[in-house]
Amino acid sequence: MAQLGARLDGIEEVVGSNPIGSTNSSAMPYYIYILQSETTHRYYIGQTLDVAARVAYHNANYSLSLKNRGPWTLIYTEEYPSRSEAVRRERQIKSWKDRRMIAKLLSASR
Numbered sequence: 001m002a003q004l005g006a007r008l009d010g011i012e013e014v015v016g017s018n019p020i021g022s023t024n025s026s027a028m029p030y031y032i033y034i035l036q037s038e039t040t041h042r043y044y045i046g047q048t049l050d051v052a053a054r055v056a057y058h059n060a061n062y063s064l065s066l067k068n069r070g071p072w073t074l075i076y077t078e079e080y081p082s083r084s085e086a087v088r089r090e091r092q093i094k095s096w097k098d099r100r101m102i103a104k105l106l107s108a109s110r
Contacts, residue, residue: 030086032093034076034102037069043102044072045093047086051077076106 031051035044035058044066048054051074057063058072066072080086096102 029079029081030083032078032080032086032090033074034093034106035072036075038071038073040069042069043099045090045102047083047090076109 028049030047030049032045032047033051033054035046035055036042037044044058046054055072055074058066059070061067061070078086078089080089093102093105
């Protein structure tokens with residue numbers, strides 16, 4: 001144990017350094033979005049960094065869970081400074097399980 005302490009004596013701790021990369025993505029906002037199917041009128045709630053690219057992805061039928069249920073129209077977005085906050089809000093909206101709650105959110109934003 002004394003040998004380990006002796007080897008670590010010359011090593012200084014660098015505060016605030018993260019060699020893997022920062023987990024703070026405050027420079028890039030995340031978005032939650034609500035899409036509505038033009039054919040079934042159902043809603044889809046998700047989160048992303050790039051809303052336009054995500055809508056295009058869904059409309060290109062790449063998403064297996066939404067395949068052949070579109071075309072999709074973007075009807076609502078909210079911006080968040082971090083992915084964790086966007087995911088928290090996405091889960092909150094998904095937990096409502098009631099179209100009326102989503103419709104109320106949409107009408108309040110207009």
